Amino acid sequence: MRRNFDLSTALVAIGAIAVLVSLFLEWYSPGLRAWDVFEIVDWALLALAVAALVVAGAEASGASAPTTRLGWICGIVALIVIAQILDPPPAARDATREIGAWIALGGSAVMVIGAVMALAQISVTIDVSERERRRRTAAVDARAGDEGGSGGRGPGGSRGAHDAGAHEQESAEGRRSGLWGKGGTRSSGSSGSSGSSGSARPRREPIVTPPPAMGDDPDRTQPLSPADRPPPE
Secondary structure (H helix, E strand, O other): OEEEEEHHHHHHHHHHHHHHHHOOOEEEOOOEEHHHHOOOHHHHHHHHHHHHHHHHHHHHHOOOOOOOHHHHHHHHHHHHHHHHHHOOOHHHOOOOEOHHHHHHHHHHHHHHHHHHHHHOOOOOEEEEEOOOOOOOOOHHHHHHHHHHHHHOOOHHHHHHHHHHHHHHHHHHHHHHHHHOHHHHHHHHHHHHHHHHHHHOOOOOOOOOOOOOOHHHOOOOOOOOOOOOOOOOO
């Protein structure tokens, strides 16, 4: 919820409250308040300060259009306070000015500044807004949304992920076999031979039949024996 405050109206209100408070403080020494030394001035300041608050509130709320009334009221308050500081009443002719008089002077000056800003249409607005609360979202919801999105893809998405994983596994095995192919082949061969020798049955020797003797087969062509060479002469 945002609230806008006009700075000129706020200055007039602060100054009027300061003038009201000063009436209950010491204006002159020793211990002389405004109610003690003034006859009409104190009541006039009270009425003018209340009127300034009413007019400023009406203009700030939009119930009344900005007029010069606020400027006249603030100007009269400032003139009265300055006159009483420069020319004290007979009861405090030679007295020293105390804190009440100075607070009234400062308050009337602030009222005049606010009235001048309002008349000059110098708009300074203060925007007061409540701090927006950040909505916290649990991280679980985001993960659940991601899972829901992947689940909506159907079996094709899981099949593609499975194929990609199998392809990566085959690539890794191929690289491993390329690096260690010889050793792997030997080890696998040795392990295979050992396994086969342990589990296979003993091998039978082939039966070889001896050929028949040459003299036993009359139909078989007999090899020619070399002729006797004649003796040398």
